[in-house]
Amino acid sequence: MPQRNIDFGKFGARGIKGSEAVARKLDELAGGIATPVTARRGLMARLHYLTRSGKSRQAARDAGLTVTDRTLKAWLEGKRSPTKANLERIDRAYRSVRRQNVARHLLARLNREGRGTRVEIHPLNQSQVPRPLQRVVEYRTMNVRRWDRIVDTWAADDPQGLDDAWGDTIVDLGSQWGQYEYVTNIGFAA
Incomplete structure (x- = not known):
């Protein structure tokens, strides 16, 4: 993909990979045992x-x-x-x-019989970037209808596959999709 960030954070931008934010949210939706393993x-x-x-x-x-x-x-x-x-x-x-x-259950909830799930993308933090180098990046929403590849790579614990799947999904944002490779947060509910 031509718009991949090669040297993210060089000028002070802060954030995490969008695929990592998606994995965190999926882990949150999956739930589980809250008590630490050390107890x-x-x-x-x-x-x-x-x-x-x-x-x-x-x-x-x-x-x-x-x-x-x-x-x-x-x-x-x-x-x-x-x-x-x-x-x-x-x-x-x-x-x-x-x-x-x-x-499988999470996939059915996210796909919602083809209707998909609305995803909120919060852009990267540019507060530490010098003013002339800042990009205009805004909060975006999109509806993701096909979660199959994203959930499959998440379940398989394949970070590179999840990154590729998320990258293929955010292309739907249009010509500025590369600005959302790194984000502060991604939110969705299922």
């Missing part, structure tokens, strides 16, 4: 989620939680505690399995 309650909730069926156990293994069933049982019974590295693996596996489990 006993959060750990137990994640372990129960990851071990409630054979399918979820396999998904947890695929997501990187490769401990023995004996170790999992000891964690669940409170006889042993996971190491810091294993806590991170548990949390990462939980997020991955949760994304896979809610992706």
